[in-house]
Amino acid sequence: MDFGELIIECFSTLTINKMRTGLAILGIVIGIGSVIALISLGQASQKMVENQIQSLGSNLLTVQPGGQSNGAVRGAQGGGTTLTLDDAKAIQSSPTITSVKTISPEYSKRAQVIVGRNNTNTQIYGVYPTYAEIRKITLSSGVFISTRDVDAMSKVAVVGPQVVTDLFGEGANPVGKTIRIGVQSLKIIGVTTSKGGSGFNNQDDIIYVPLSTAQKQLFGASNLSSISIEAKSQEVMTQAQNEVGYLLLARHKFSDPTQADFSIMSQTDILNTASSVTGTFTTLLSGIAGISLLVGGIGIMNIMLVTVTERTREIGLRKALGAKQRVVILQFLFEAIILTFTGGIIGMILGILISFVLSSTMSLPFTISWPAILLAMGVSGIIGVLFGWYPAQKASRLQPIEALRYE
Amino acid sequence: MIQLKDISKIYKTEMVETVALSHVSFDIQKGEFTAIMGPSGSGKSTLMHILGALDLATSGEYILDGESVSKLSQDELADIRNRKIGFIFQAFNLLPRTTALKNVMLPMVYAGVSKEERLEKAKKYLEMVGLKDRMYHTSNQLSGGQQQRVAIARGLVMNPAILLADEPTGNIASAQAEEVMSLFRKLHEEGHTIIMITHEPDIAAHASRIIHVKDGVIIEDEINKKRKKANYQK
Numbered sequence: 001m002d003f004g005e006l007i008i009e010c011f012s013t014l015t016i017n018k019m020r021t022g023l024a025i026l027g028i029v030i031g032i033g034s035v036i037a038l039i040s041l042g043q044a045s046q047k048m049v050e051n052q053i054q055s056l057g058s059n060l061l062t063v064q065p066g067g068q069s070n071g072a073v074r075g076a077q078g079g080g081t082t083l084t085l086d087d088a089k090a091i092q093s094s095p096t097i098t099s100v101k102t103i104s105p106e107y108s109k110r111a112q113v114i115v116g117r118n119n120t121n122t123q124i125y126g127v128y129p130t131y132a133e134i135r136k137i138t139l140s141s142g143v144f145i146s147t148r149d150v151d152a153m154s155k156v157a158v159v160g161p162q163v164v165t166d167l168f169g170e171g172a173n174p175v176g177k178t179i180r181i182g183v184q185s186l187k188i189i190g191v192t193t194s195k196g197g198s199g200f201n202n203q204d205d206i207i208y209v210p211l212s213t214a215q216k217q218l219f220g221a222s223n224l225s226s227i228s229i230e231a232k233s234q235e236v237m238t239q240a241q242n243e244v245g246y247l248l249l250a251r252h253k254f255s256d257p258t259q260a261d262f263s264i265m266s267q268t269d270i271l272n273t274a275s276s277v278t279g280t281f282t283t284l285l286s287g288i289a290g291i292s293l294l295v296g297g298i299g300i301m302n303i304m305l306v307t308v309t310e311r312t313r314e315i316g317l318r319k320a321l322g323a324k325q326r327v328v329i330l331q332f333l334f335e336a337i338i339l340t341f342t343g344g345i346i347g348m349i350l351g352i353l354i355s356f357v358l359s360s361t362m363s364l365p366f367t368i369s370w371p372a373i374l375l376a377m378g379v380s381g382i383i384g385v386l387f388g389w390y391p392a393q394k395a396s397r398l399q400p401i402e403a404l405r406y407e
Numbered sequence: 408m409i410q411l412k413d414i415s416k417i418y419k420t421e422m423v424e425t426v427a428l429s430h431v432s433f434d435i436q437k438g439e440f441t442a443i444m445g446p447s448g449s450g451k452s453t454l455m456h457i458l459g460a461l462d463l464a465t466s467g468e469y470i471l472d473g474e475s476v477s478k479l480s481q482d483e484l485a486d487i488r489n490r491k492i493g494f495i496f497q498a499f500n501l502l503p504r505t506t507a508l509k510n511v512m513l514p515m516v517y518a519g520v521s522k523e524e525r526l527e528k529a530k531k532y533l534e535m536v537g538l539k540d541r542m543y544h545t546s547n548q549l550s551g552g553q554q555q556r557v558a559i560a561r562g563l564v565m566n567p568a569i570l571l572a573d574e575p576t577g578n579i580a581s582a583q584a585e586e587v588m589s590l591f592r593k594l595h596e597e598g599h600t601i602i603m604i605t606h607e608p609d610i611a612a613h614a615s616r617i618i619h620v621k622d623g624v625i626i627e628d629e630i631n632k633k634r635k636k637a638n639y640q641k
Contacts, residue, residue: 005516009516012505012611218515313500317500317502319485319488320459320461320488320494320500321488321489321494321561322485322486322488322490322514322517322565323512323517324481324486324517325482326482326486396479398464399461401456402460
């Protein structure tokens with residue numbers, strides 16, 4: 001009996017017992033599919049967070065005022081008022097700082113914005129024109145804030161698409177229209193392109209105004225909430241961080257860096273923090289995937305054990321009619337391989353399909369995790385083949401009459 | 408053709424030893440139609456399993472068609488069963504949900520017979536047992552008598568030295584039992600060697616020789632003189 005013959009025999013047995021075959025394949029499909037879908041989803045969300053942070057700008061350092069020290073009590077980061085426009089100008093003009101390309105002083109605060117009967121509470125950013133360059137902001141219509149607007153303290157604003165939707169309705173073109181913040185009226189001169197994002201990190205729900213306008217006309221402040229600094233390259237990030245740090249320490253008259261009333265965070269720091277959060281998330285999902293792999297594996301094991309044990313009589317009959325031990329084992333082994341292979345392929349397609357559907361409905365980037373696929377296929381494949389082969393080889397060793405009488 | 412010399416079979420469990428066969432010896436000639444009779448627990452099924460090389464004797468020698476079976480390996484036994492023995496089981500033992508044709512072809516698959524020859528022979532033997540128009544019916548679509556005839560076709564298809572039947576009429580209605588028995592007689596007349604195990608005297612009456620077994624020993628070995636249309640051949 002040659003291999004071709006044996007494989008034909010396997011297929012005919014599998015197609016004759018459609019229910020049994022179907023159930024075995026279903027078990028394998030679910031085992032493999034769920035693992036692939038879960039891991040892919042975890043990786044997709046991690047990737048989304050990374051993408052969002054990358055889109056904030058590259059080679060970016062952010063200087064934020066530290067909380068004011070009051071004896072041993074330290075206030076919240078970003079809560080101080082010690083960072084000023086003069087600091088920013090000093091960084092810009094200092095001859096000792098060589099690694100900084102562009103700086104952008106910023107003042108931001110939440111405020112109520114009113115247009116006619118509509119109003120919304122959103123983040124107002126007082127910025128320099130350099131902000132658009134550093135933060136990679138592009139406009140879908142109109143222009144961004146210019147140096148002249150800052151110098152002249154112009155009452156102009158650039159709004160995010162979310163603000164447009166909230167105040168003017170979806171798809172409206174608000175350029176030239178007027179919005180009211182407090183007692184001041186500002187003319188809209190541009191709309192930014194959508195960057196996506198959600199929650200308090202929504203970059204589409206922002207209004208940009210000239211820094212001078214924000215400080216003096218809207219909020220009556222003289223400090224900055226942050227200074228964004230773009231380094232000349234990725235390699236000089238640390239150098240830039242040090243140069244700016246020492247300059248500000250000197251300007252703020254601190255000798256001990258641990259006492260500083262400001263902090264400098266790099267994009268990498270933020271990315272690391274975010275990655276560790278999403279990493280935890282992925283670990284959690286991998287844990288769930290691991291459990292489903294285990295459950296799937298046990299399912300496959302069960303169905304294989306049951307079907308082969310159920311067929312002990314058949315094994316006895318085949319032996320009585322002249323099948324050699326090797327032929328019986330090979331038949332069951334091939335059947336197990338065909339089952340796990342078919343189930344594996346369907347499970348893989350299903351898993352990819354599920355992660356595609358889920359990532360498109362949850363607007364996540366669609367990723368295929370090949371290690372997850374390999375892991376799921378490998379584990380289920382080994383379990384399927386092992387537990388198809390093991391009871392078959394046990395049954396094939398019985399005297400045919402014992403196998404025939406098996407209940 | 409068949410020689411049993413001093414065959415014993417002892418089943419051992421942890422506590423008890425059961426003697427199923429004790430020093431059984433007999434010969435069966437080519438072309439004989441032998442019935443082995445006995446009450447349940449007499450050891451007749453054990454005898455049949457040893458004759459069919461489905462099980463090995465604890466001691467003694469069994470020579471089938473010139474080959475000693477007692478000391479063969481599992482795979483060599485499988486080969487003997489395949490080439491020299493045709494089985495007809497009480498419970499038919501057909502592959503479920505499989506066509507009559509495929510069931511009959513199965514022993515030839517293991518013998519390595521070519522596909523064309525398998526198909527041709529299987530059709531020939533199914534025709535012989537009167538199932539020409541039932542070849543593509545699956546086993547569960549056939550009646551008990553029809554299933555038993557498929558099993559007979561499967562038993563004959565390798566043209567074995569002996570046809571071994573274990574209670575061949577045990578699971579079928581009496582009308583169909585007559586049908587099966589007349590088929591056996593026809594096969595006997597054609598020169599096949601048949602060994603049949605039964606506890607029904609009516610069925611045993613069709614055989615030309617009757618061996619009575621009780622408590623693991625042969626108590627009587629007779630030529631069946633009451634057989635209708637007796638044509639005992641040596």
